[in-house]
Amino acid sequence: MDTLLLIKAALMGIVEGLTEFLPISSTGHLILAGSLLGFDDARAKVFDIAIQTGAILAVVIVYWRKIAATLAALPGGRQARRLTLNVLIGFLPAAVLGVLAYKAIQAHLFTPLVVASTFILGAFIILWAERRPQSAARVASMDDMTPWDALKVGLAQCLGMIPGTSRSGATIIGGMLLGLSRQAATDFSFFLAMPTLIGAGAYALYKARALLSWADAPLFLVGLGFSFVSAWLCVRWLLRYISSHSFVPFAWYRLAFGAIVLLTWGMGWVSWSD
Secondary structure, eight states: OOOHHHHHHHHHHHHHHHHHHTTTTTHHHHHHHHHHTOOOSSHHHHHHHHHHHHHHHHHHTTTTTHHHHHHHHHHTTTTHHHHHHHHHHHHHHHHHHHHHHHHHHHHOOOOOOHHHHHHHHHHHHHHHHHOOOOOSSBOSSSGGHHHHHHHHHHHHHGGSSSSSSSSSHHHHHHHHHTBBBBHHHHHHHHHHHHHHHEEEEEHHHHGGGGGGOGGHHHHHHHHHHHHHHHHHHHHHHHHHHHTTTTTTHHHHHHHHHHHHHHHHHHTTTOOOOO
16 A cells, blocks of 8 residues: 555644544544645545544543443443433434435535635634633533433534534533533533444444545544544543643634634635645
């Protein structure tokens, strides 16, 4: 396989891993990075979704103790059953909407202009959420969530299907607005990502199976590998960061990044291909 193509796959994997769990939209960054690298054909769009599995594996590694304890206690543990049920409930809205709207999203929303616009809108939402008067969180821990809490966060996750919005941003900020603590919202966002992103990757591969062949395996493996390593580093850093910091810096990053894309696109300085 072409060495340059493998380098592009590695770069895209790094972008995916570093942005998947931050409130800055991994899909948005992948679209824009793909535009700059010339890696934005139909096969590349499938690649972008499939390599999310590498990022999810990083979450499994970071949370393996919690996952193992939950699975071990599942037969008779009330708390373990509730967490499992909550994850399934939170996953369902995105699963249903993803199947129904997959083609429309792929056809109309995967463009740099949409990404830049939602980057900016998301920035203002984060700033508003962080700067509003803070009251004590109603749900301190992910284990304290009710099925109704899980459903509302799951509905918020559906907003993340709009490229540039950020799945993690929609679930974390949405969870905080719904009364979850920053830690509870972040933890549940990570757990919710497991079935959501694995399901999205599997569905994308199934829908695009005619475009792929075994010759593409090295390309996908390189992307998965780099996605895993960069996501593992990012998740470990983020869990430390949220203990004493807000998401305001990410909002300013989104605002600046979106404005730069709109400016360069509008002036014709950069060819942000659709």
